[in-house]
Amino acid sequence: MRRMVMDGERVRAWEARCVEEQPPACVLSCPLRVDARSMMEKMAQGAFAEALAIYARVVPFPAILSRICDRPCETSCRRGEAGGAVQIRALEQACVTGYYGTLRRTPQKSRKPRRIAVIGAGLAGLTAAFDLAMKGNAVEVFEAAAEPLPRLRQEHGATLPPSVVVTELDMLARIGVALHCDTRITGGDSPLGLSRLIDTHDAVVLATGAAAAGWAGLGDLPGLDLAPDGAPAIDPLTHATSHPKLFSGGTHAAGTSAIVSMRDGRRAAVSIDRLLQGASLTANRTDGSSGPSCLYTNVAAHAPVAPVVPSDPGQGYDTTEAIREAARCFPCRCQECVRACAFLAHYKTYPKRTVREIYNNDCIVMGTRKSNRMVNSCTLCGLCATVCPNDLPVGEVCLEARQSMVEKGRMPASHHEFALRDMAYSRSGLVAFHRHQPGHDSSAAVFFPGCQLVASAPEHVARVYRHLAGTLPGGVGLMIECCGAPAHWAGRRDLHAEVLAGLRTHWEALGRPRIITACSTCLGMFQDFAPEMAPEPVWTVLARIGWPADAAQAPGRHLAIHDPCTARSAAGMQQAVRDLAAGLGVVLQELGGADHTTCCGYGGLVSFANPEVANKIVDQRAGASEADYLVYCAMCRDNFARRGKRAVHLLDLAFPPADGTDPAGRPDPGFSRRRDNRARFRTTMLRDVWGETMSDPVPDLPLTIADDVRADMERRLILVEDVAETIAHAERGGRKLRDPASGRLVATHRIGNVTIWVEYAVAPAGIVVHRAYSHRMVVEAKP
Incomplete structure (x- = not known):
């Protein structure tokens, strides 16, 4: 048997399938990558100052941009598919209007400030100046016009009050940016010549916009490559020119949007900062272009809600209106699996983080492995992969981790010992047996009810066996044993292989008959590990041959049907159960779709390793409906009963108690009585059906x-x-x-x-x- 070790490459492939950490569409479409989602969450909580801090983290001039941004984020907002896009720019403006005074801009301290010259006081140039000044550099800005931001004032004068511009320029002065207006940089080596600036500064940003095309001063720089229009040829990623100290502040194209101008200035500033540090200008950088967001968002889960209209459009949103509008943000997150899985919700995590934590836990050589219990708290039911847009199977990760922990000797014995001890008891001579049908020396089929149904309702197993044996041709044997699921769930590959070998031996001794099982977990185990046994659920068999003549009826009884997690993909079995219930007169209510059914908390042995999580799982499912539940898994029924949820097994309806009590009130038998039931079933069947001499087990100590x-x-x-x-x-x-x-x-x-x-x-x-x-x-x- 190959030694199981979690493979780092597979782990990274699993991580890559989780999209939870992918940016939402609004962030991806923003040239500055404003975290609009986090802003909306803060504003919906009334935390406007915190929302503004998020905005100002990437926006150098929030008072300006919040009034003139062309709102690419709103164009891509997914709320637009359900009522209308969130009015993000208006909300940004509401933050700035009320809380601008809370912003604190504190430049880094530098022992040796570098001198930077910026030519042009447009948005690109001032953004570069802001970023470089915040890094502790000495920045000078030279503007030929009488005042900074000349194009901005001209194009947005109606929406941009002069006081807003003054506020932002004052901020630049406070962080040490020196602004020289009415100062035209020329060619040559004069005091205001470009060559002189380059010689006296560590770097120069050329941010003159369209005026750079054909600018005479450029011709004086040896080795500077020019584009056909006369502007410097620039690298679109770094905004570097062919001159090592000259960088471009933008595209030099007229009509560039405000936020794109800021982005261009920032790119130049990042390159200069790297230059000054001696770092690569291109390493780990992208051009910022992006396609659609990879983040899955279930828009259909949200009812359409129209945008909030401010009571005074001229003033914008007041506090109450802003909170209401921000609350329209979903916000965009995937977390489909977290909403569906009580295990992930309990640990407040999502698959990518879970996979990494599990892998790190497995890789520890010395030290405390803090995630052992988490690894053993997954039911391995597979619902996460079912709801995941990329089919990421957290259960598969947890199972591999368990197998690795076992083989490294790191599995805590307390997590699974009780369950494995119970499995050993089910396989022991006190419980297990296999026989041909009385009067037959071969078996066309064998009934394998599963150890849990025998433990929960042994009388039902006897009734079903008699019906199968009396109806199906060729002889129906009976095999009472465990399918090995507990060993598999515990990561015990060695023990699971031993169980399978024993099952094959007994199956071959019966003549290799087809398996008929009443347990969907057993069915899945046979299908995955012993498909040659041709397993079939007893429910599809009963749907073909019908209930026995003495089966009871439950006309008009309304029940909500819970499908076991191991039957999630077994559409034929699901339909057979529904047909059988209808044949008894039951009126069924669905619980959100059998293809998304959840675990009862027993799967994966979670109830032994982490009872708290197991209880959350079963309680979440029990709370899906106030109706009594119809189930066809013994452990589902008993787990519901243990938590006080009224539930009946399908066989409870066909074979109700002789005393007339409601089977929905049947209590969970508990572990001790389950063991007693198994032993008593063996004694009773071998004595009453096969005529063997048996005596009822008597406790040694009453x-x-x-x-x-x-x-x-x-x-x-x-x-x-x-x-x-x-x-x-x-x-x-x-x-x-x-x-x-x-x-x-x-x-x-x-x-x-x-x-x-x-x-x-x-x-x-x-x-x-x-x-x-x-x-x-x-x-x-x-x-």
């Missing part, structure tokens, strides 16, 4: 256990037989002591890796158990 004590034992995974063994050991001379306050005896005994403690009293009628608990510490006796 115990009286109150319901509340038994429930506490269930929660602690303590079996009645463990309690009996502990008491018997104590009474034979093992460890025990007497509590002087209560007069009760306290006994301890180690069973496997668990130390059991029992508080009990010996009464005339027998032994009364008052309390039981356990731990994994070894108690050493000292003389």
Whole structure:
């Protein structure tokens, strides 16, 4: 068997399929990558100052841009498909109007400030100046016009009050940008010549816009490549020219939008900053162009809501209106799996982060592995891959991690030991057997009900077997054993292989008959690991041959049907169950679609490794409807019953209790009674059907256990037989002591890796158990 080790390449491939960290459409379409989604979330909470801080993190002049931006984000906003795009620019303006005074611009301190010259005080030039000044550089801006931003004032005078421009220019002065207006840079080596600026500064940004084309000063620079229009030829990624110290502040094209001008100035500033640090100008940079966002957003899940119209359009949104409009943002996130999966929701994570955490946990050589319990808290049901737009199977990741942990000796024994012990009991001679149908020496089919149905409702298994044996031709054998799912879920590939080998041996001894199973988990295990056994669900067989003549009816009973997670893709089985229920007169209510059904919390052995998560899983499903549930999985029924959800197994309706009680109220039998039921079923069937000499199992030590004590034992995974063994050991001379306050005896005994403690009293009628608990510490006796 190949050793299982989580492969880093596969892990990275899994991570790449998760789109949760992909930017939303509004961010991708913004040249400055304004995080509009985070802004909307903050504004919807009334946190306007925090929203403005997010905006100003990438926007150098928020008071200006929030009034004149051409809003590419709104064009791509997904809310536009459901009522109208979020009015992002108006919300940005509302933030700036009310909270601009909260902004603090503090440049970095530099021991040796570099001198930067910027030619042109348009938006591109001033953005470059802002970014470089914030890095601690000494920046001078030279503008030929009488005042900065001349084109901006001309084109947006109606929407851009002079006071707004003054506010932003004052901010530039505060961070140390020196602005020289009425100062034209010329050619030659004069004090205001371009060559002189380049010689006296560490870098120069040419941001004169369209005026750069044919500018005479450019011809004086040796080695400077010019474009056909006379402007410098620039690298579109870095905005560098062929001169090592000269950078372009933009495209030099007229009509460029404000936000694109800012982006161009920023690109030049980034290149200069890298130049000054001696770093590559191109490493890890892209041109910023992007196609549609890869982030999946289920727009159909959101009802259309129209944009909020401000009561005073001239003033824009007030606080209340801004909060309402911001709340229209979905916000765009995938998290389809998180909404569907209580496990991911519990850990407040999403698949990409989960996969990385699991892989890191597996790679630890020395130190604490903090994610062991998380790895074992996934039910492995596959719903995450079903709802994921890229089919990312978190369950597959968790299973591989479990297998790796087992083979490295890092799997905590406490997580799965109880379940594997229960599986071993189901395979033992006390429970397991396989026989041909009485009177036959071969079997055309064999009924494999599954160990959990035998444990939950053994009388139903007997009724179904008699019906199959009396109806199907060629003989129907009976095989009582476990399919090995617990070993598979626990990552025990060695034990799973052993179980499969035993099953094949027994199956071949019966003549290789086709398998008929009443458990969808068993069905899946056979289909995945032993397809040669031609497994078929008992429900499709019953749908063909019909219910037995003495089956009861439930006319007009309304039930919500829950499909087990292992039947999610088995459309034929799902339909057969619905047909069988209809044949009994049941009126069914669907719970959101069988193809998206959820786990009951038993899958993956989660209830043993992390009961808190298991309870959240079953409670989430139980809360899907107030109606009683119809199920066809024994563990689903018992788990619902354990959490107080009324549920009936399909066989409960066909074979109701003889005393007339409602089967929806049947309690969860619990672990101890489940074991008793399995052993009793073997005895009863071999005696009554096959005529073998059998005697009913008799407990070695009769115990009286109150319901509340038994429930506490269930929660602690303590079996009645463990309690009996502990008491018997104590009474034979093992460890025990007497509590002087209560007069009760306290006994301890180690069973496997668990130390059991029992508080009990010996009464005339027998032994009364008052309390039981356990731990994994070894108690050493000292003389």
